Amino acid sequence: MDIQFILSSGLIELYTAGLTSDQESQELEEAMHHYPEVAAAVGACQRNLEEYVRLQAVSPPENIKTRLLHLIQTDPSLANDTIATGGDTSPITPASVAPAGEKKQVSWKWIATAAAVLLLISVAFNIIYFSLWKEFQADYPKNQSLAATPLPVNEDKIKLEQLKNAMAVMEDPKVLKVIMPGTDSFPTAVATVFWNQDNKQVYLKANNLPEPATGKQYQLWAIVDDKAVDAGVFDMGDKAHLLQKLKIAGNAQMFAITLEKKGGADTPTLGQLYVSGKVPG
C-alpha cells in the first residue's frame, strides 16, 4: 500500500475508532511497522481520541485502590507470572486495536534481535574482562609485594589470638588474681595482675590507668620480702585492654605500678605510685 494512500484513505481514523475489519487492521499495522510516518499518524490520532476520553474521566470510588493493592499482594496467582495468557484480554471487537492479544505470536525477528543484543552484551563483557585481566597482569608484581606485607586481617587474627590467650590465663585455676586498686593520689586507677605461681609468669591488665605523658612508661613492681623487684615496663595505647605478659617475678607478696621514665627505673618512684594490691592468702 502506498503511504499517501494510507494517510488519506481514512483508514487511520476508522482504525483508531475501532471500525476497521480484521484484515484492514492487519494491513494498517503492517504499514505502521514499515513506515514511521504511518505509525506517527496513527499515534497522533490515538492521542486525540485519548484526550477525548480524558475529558470524560470519572473518579472511581475511593476504596477500590485499597482493595486492588490488597488483591495483588495476597493473591498468589497474581503475584507470580505463572498465569497463562488467557483469552480474556484478546480483542473482542473485530476492529479492536488492542495490542494485548497480538503479542501471542513471538516472531523470529524478535528472537533474532534479542540474540543479537545478547551477543553484543557478551562481546562487550569480553572486552571489559579482557582489559581488566590485562590490568591485573600489569599490576601483578605490585600486588605480589602487597601480599607479602601483613594485611589488616592478620592483625585481627593476632588480636583474637591474644584474647584467647588472655581467656586461657584468666580461666586457669593455678592463676592468682591480684586486684590493685588506686592509691590515695590516684583513686580512680585500677589494674589487675594474673600470676601463675607455677611457672612464675605474670600477666597484667590495665583496667583503668591514665595514658602516660610522652617519655613516660608504667612499670610493674613485685614486692618480694619488702623489696621492690622490677617486673617490667608496659605500654598503654591499644594494648591497654589486653593482658600484657611481663617478666617472671619471684615470690611476690604484693604488686604495684608506678609511672617512670621510659625504659623503667631501678627503684620505684613512690610519689608516682598509682596502684598496689596484696597477693591474697
Place this chain on the structure above:
Amino acid sequence: MDYHVTYTEAELVQGLHARDQKVFGFLYDHYSPALYGVIVKVLNDHGLAVDVLQDVFLKIWRYAEQYNEEKGRLFTWMLNIARNTAIDVLRSKSYKLEQKIQNITDDVHLDGGSLTVYPSVDHLGFSKVLDKLTKEQRTLIDLAYYKGCTQEEISRVLDIPLGTVKTRLRNAIIQLRVILNK
C-alpha cells in the same frame, strides 16, 4: 502512595514488568479516572463499572508482559483493556442494541444532576468539544469507540445509509481532532 514521584514511560513499563507495587499505585492514581470514565460510558452502570475497573487493573497487573511499546503508549494499551473488557461485559449482558446504546444519545455528562456523580469530568473542556461537534458526529464516535458497534449497527441506530457510515465517522474524527488540536 507517594504523589511526588513521577515516572517516565519507560520506568512505568519497567516497574510494571517488575511487579512494582508503587508503580501500580501510581498508574492507578493517574489513570483510573480516565479508565473508569470509559467503563462507565460503555456500561452506563456504576455498580458494574466498579467491578470492571477492578478487573481491568488486575489484568494490567497480570498481563504486563503483553504490553508492547512498539504498538503504542502504555496508556493506549491500558485504555484498550478497559474498553475491551467493558464492551465484553456489555455484550455478555445480551442487552438489546437499543438498551446498549441508551446512554450514548443522552447527555449524561452534561446533566446538571449528575455533577456529583461525575466529579472529575472536565466540564469546560468537554463542553468546548461538544459545542463544535454535531450530535450526530459525537454519537458516531461514541457508538464506534465506546460501544464497539459495527457499521451495520450504527447504520441502524442513526438511520443512515450503511455506505456513508465510514465517511461520516471519519469526518467526525477529523472534526474532533481539529477541535482538540486548536
